[in-house]
Amino acid sequence: MAVFRRGYQRYTGPLVSPWQRLLVIPRFVWPRLLSQRFVVVLLVVSLFWPLACSVFVYFANHLELLQNNGAGPLAKVLAINGAFFSVFMNVQSTFAMILAAVAGPGLIAPDLANNALPLYFARPLSRGTYILARMIVLLGILSLVTLIPGLFVFGMQASMAGWDWFVAHWTYGTGIALGFLLWMITVSLVAMTSSAYVKWRVVAGALVMAFFFVLTGVGQIVNQVLRVQWGSLLSPGYLMLTIWGRLLGVETPWEGGPDATECMLALFVLIGVLLGVLLRKLRPVEVVS
Amino acid sequence: MVTPVIAIDNLHVKLGRREILKGISCRLGASGEGKAIGLLGPNGAGKSTLIQTLLGFHKPSSGSAQILGLDCHKQSAQVKARIGYMPENDSFISDMTAVAFLRLMGEISGMPPAAALEKAHEVLFHVGLGEARYRTVGTYSLGMKQMAKLAQAIIHGPQLVILDEPTNGLDPAARQRMLILIREMKEQHGMNVLLCSHLLRDVEEVCDEVVILKDGLIVHQSDLEAERSSDRRFVQLEVAGDDSKLAEAFQSIGAEAASESPGVWRVVLPREIEIGVLWRLAARENLRVTKLAYRRDTLEELFLKAVGHLRATPVTKQEAPVHGGI
Numbered sequence: 374m375a376v377f378r379r380g381y382q383r384y385t386g387p388l389v390s391p392w393q394r395l396l397v398i399p400r401f402v403w404p405r406l407l408s409q410r411f412v413v414v415l416l417v418v419s420l421f422w423p424l425a426c427s428v429f430v431y432f433a434n435h436l437e438l439l440q441n442n443g444a445g446p447l448a449k450v451l452a453i454n455g456a457f458f459s460v461f462m463n464v465q466s467t468f469a470m471i472l473a474a475v476a477g478p479g480l481i482a483p484d485l486a487n488n489a490l491p492l493y494f495a496r497p498l499s500r501g502t503y504i505l506a507r508m509i510v511l512l513g514i515l516s517l518v519t520l521i522p523g524l525f526v527f528g529m530q531a532s533m534a535g536w537d538w539f540v541a542h543w544t545y546g547t548g549i550a551l552g553f554l555l556w557m558i559t560v561s562l563v564a565m566t567s568s569a570y571v572k573w574r575v576v577a578g579a580l581v582m583a584f585f586f587v588l589t590g591v592g593q594i595v596n597q598v599l600r601v602q603w604g605s606l607l608s609p610g611y612l613m614l615t616i617w618g619r620l621l622g623v624e625t626p627w628e629g630g631p632d633a634t635e636c637m638l639a640l641f642v643l644i645g646v647l648l649g650v651l652l653r654k655l656r657p658v659e660v661v662s
Numbered sequence: 663m664v665t666p667v668i669a670i671d672n673l674h675v676k677l678g679r680r681e682i683l684k685g686i687s688c689r690l691g692a693s694g695e696g697k698a699i700g701l702l703g704p705n706g707a708g709k710s711t712l713i714q715t716l717l718g719f720h721k722p723s724s725g726s727a728q729i730l731g732l733d734c735h736k737q738s739a740q741v742k743a744r745i746g747y748m749p750e751n752d753s754f755i756s757d758m759t760a761v762a763f764l765r766l767m768g769e770i771s772g773m774p775p776a777a778a779l780e781k782a783h784e785v786l787f788h789v790g791l792g793e794a795r796y797r798t799v800g801t802y803s804l805g806m807k808q809m810a811k812l813a814q815a816i817i818h819g820p821q822l823v824i825l826d827e828p829t830n831g832l833d834p835a836a837r838q839r840m841l842i843l844i845r846e847m848k849e850q851h852g853m854n855v856l857l858c859s860h861l862l863r864d865v866e867e868v869c870d871e872v873v874i875l876k877d878g879l880i881v882h883q884s885d886l887e888a889e890r891s892s893d894r895r896f897v898q899l900e901v902a903g904d905d906s907k908l909a910e911a912f913q914s915i916g917a918e919a920a921s922e923s924p925g926v927w928r929v930v931l932p933r934e935i936e937i938g939v940l941w942r943l944a945a946r947e948n949l950r951v952t953k954l955a956y957r958r959d960t961l962e963e964l965f966l967k968a969v970g971h972l973r974a975t976p977v978t979k980q981e982a983p984v985h986g987g988i
Contacts, residue, residue: 381788383819383851384781388743388772397769401762488753492814495717495747496770497739657719660677 394498398506399513406476406514415475416517419468423522426461427529429453434533453530455621458545461526462519462617466556469515470585476514477564478577480507481655486572494657504565504651511561519553548620555640556613562647569654585609602630606639616640665731667691667822667854668699668716672725675708675715682711684878685725690856690871695821696848698855700865700886702965703875709858710750712875713824716856717747730821743772746815750826750858752807756800760786760810763799764817771818778817785813789843805836812843822854823847829864837864844868862965874965882965897937899927900953901944911943925952 406412432439433451484490493503527546531539563584564577571577588607595604605611611630618625619633631639668690675683686708691697703709714720715727718738727734732741755763761782768778786795789809794802799810808828815823828844829837845868847853859865865872870887873880901908905925912919912929919929929940937954944951 381785381816381851383853384768384773384777384817385819386777387774389769389774394770394772397766401766483755483757487756488749488751489755491717491719491747491749492753492767493770494719495742495745495749496767497742497772498770499739657717658714660720 391497391502395502395506396509398503399509402480402507402510403513406479406510409476412472412476412514415468415472416514419465419472419518420522422461422464422468423526426457426526429457430526430530430533434530453534454542455545455548455623458523458527458549459617459621459623461523462549462552462556462621463614465519465522466553466613468518469553469556470560470582472515472518473511473560473564474578474581477511477561477581478568478571478574480510481565481568482572482574482577485569485654490655491657500652500655503655504648507565508558508561511564512557515557515561516553519557520550523549523553545621548617548622552613552617552620555616558644559609559613559640559647562644562651566647566651566654569651605630606635609640609643612636612640612643664692666728667697667730668856669728669731670712670725671727673712673715673722673727674724675711675720676723677711677720681723682708682878683715683722686712686875686878686880687725688873688880688883690873691854695852695854697871697887698844698848698857698869700869700872701856701858701875702860702862702865702872706877707875708878709875710826711878713826713856713858716741716824717745718742744821746818746820746823748811748815748823748825748828750830754799754807754810754814757798759797760791760795760799760802760813763810764814767814768817773818781817785817786810789813790839804831805833808832808836808840812840816847816853819851820853822856824856824858826858827860828857829859829861841867895931895933895937895956897929897931897940898953898955899929899940899944899951901925901927901949902952903947903949905947905949907947908943908949911947915939915943 429451430453433453436451439451484493494500498506524546527549531542531546560581564581567577567580567584571580589610592604592607592611595607596602605627613636615625615631615633615636617623666689668688670686670688670690672685672687673683674681674685690699701709701712711720715722716729716734718734718741721735729741730744732744734741755766758766761779764782764785765775765778768781769775773781783792783795786792789812791806791809791813794806799807802810808831812825812828815825825844829840832840841864844855844857848855848868855868857865857869866886870885872882872884872886874882902925905921905927908927909919909921912927915935916932917929917935919927921927931937931940940954941951
């Protein structure tokens with residue numbers, strides 16, 4: 374019977390599991406995000422570099438093609454190693470940051486502007502779950518430009534170079550996965566926090582970018598003024614590059630300074646602070662003390 | 663024993679340093695399914711804080727609040743799965759169509775996607791938004807938004823629906839429609855309703871029980887349903903002369919009475935006492951009856967009395983905290 378004929382009846386059917394509920398918000402938000410032209414353009418542009426890297430990997434594993442075509446000297450510089458993946462991750466992480474700055478501000482600000490949080494939190498959805506669901510939205514989008522292309526390039530190299538190469542270099546794969554995951558979590562939290570506190574999308578997006586550059590600048594100032602090196606711990610870029618260097622077995626371009634363990638600790642502190650700030654803002658009702 | 667819809671035991675809630683709820687206790691909706699409870703009180707009485715505590719938004723500083731036998735704070739997720747909430751203020755996702763908005767809310771409540779979509783259509787037709795269901799909620803009028811808020815509160819078929827000022831901003835026709843929907847919710851669908859409203863007439867029309875809060879305390883609680891079904895006769899008597907001994911006279915015939923102001927009495931007559939007895943009583947006391955009329959306390963009078971805007975009357979059996987006379 375048509376719905377408009379039969380009238381309202383209370384729902385008494387089965388309920389889905391809490392894990393399935395977690396994916397409800399992402400399922401509703403992803404199509405809306407992908408309907409934004411700028412997001413799609415950015416996604417497409419950000420795939421050029423992985424494409425170029427795939428071509429690089431192909432030729433590195435088919436040097437005879439280059440030598441036959443008179444490009445023999447070029448073959449000598451084609452090496453797939455930690456430095457190659459490090460450069461790949463640097464470029465893609467920049468795209469991820471820009472994408473987070475574009476897609477992130479629209480995630481939480483509308484719920485705050487429309488006072489929708491009481492509707493979410495009056496349902497079996499905690500603040501933590503809400504943040505996790507929103508983060509999954511961003512992690513999903515950012516994976517398209519980081520994790521998935523990264524593992525694709527690594528997988529392509531492993532399949533072309535053979536089992537022996539994979540056994541000797543599997544840590545590149547885990548390094549790519551773990552390194553990108555840390556970066557995605559960091560930029561997602563920055564984007565969501567920015568979205569929670571600034572309702573204008575453009576300003577919130579600019580704030581995401583500024584967060585990384587300004588903190589890097591502050592870290593440099595601290596280092597110069599106090600003649601120390603721990604000021605670099607304030608720079609998310611420094612933290613990430615140092616951690617990636619350790620994960621991929623690559624030397625970092627700077628000498629001295631905090632090591633990867635210290636950087637990891639500083640990153641966890643940063644993530645904790647961002648989560649705390651976000652949770653503070655995301656309340657179903659404002660309480661005026 | 664039937665589990666009460668809402669059971670509150672010595673509930674204290676502090677927001678910052680201010681204590682908003684100061685140890686309230688009550689059992690509401692104890693008589694079964696499909697009950698409507700009215701929550702009244704002047705501004706700042708703690709109504710919203712009570713609702714938000716029931717929703718698990720605030721942690722009690724002491725005491726407990728239970729909904730359907732589940733602790734609102736410790737078993738928050740289970741409680742929230744059983745309730746629907748219609749907030750007072752605008753709350754929606756403005757750039758979503760009503761169908762998508764309701765489907766989202768249904769799915770977050772745990773409904774499977776297909777069922778949520780079907781119920782979204784069904785409930786939108788039910789509240790009268792069927793023709794506008796593909797419009798974005800942001801383009802709705804105030805009355806339509808109220809209906810959309812009601813729809814999202816009942817899409818998952820909750821056992822308790824908490825309605826915060828549901829008739830706010832509605833024209834008379836829309837208000838009547840909203841009240842009919844609320845009545846249908848309890849009478850036809852067996853939902854319990856907690857209705858918070860400043861419009862006492864709405865509460866009187868719809869509710870079976872009423873709780874009046876003032877300064878974080880319950881100052882009155884009535885079972886309106888029991889009062890309506892009782893066959894006691896409520897009489898308003900106005901007399902001229904010295905009525906100082908009238909209270910004793912009423913007691914002598916087994917009637918309960920309260921003086922509202924000099925010469926104005928509210929009397930509850932037992933079933934076996936005829937109205938003519940009052941005339942004889944007045945004559946015996948040398949009083950001239952200027953007015954004698956059957957009437958009950960309106961909820962408005964009760965409210966004003968409870969919050970202290972009407973002269974306090976001697977406490978009678980009817981106006982004791984649990985069974986006030988209406």
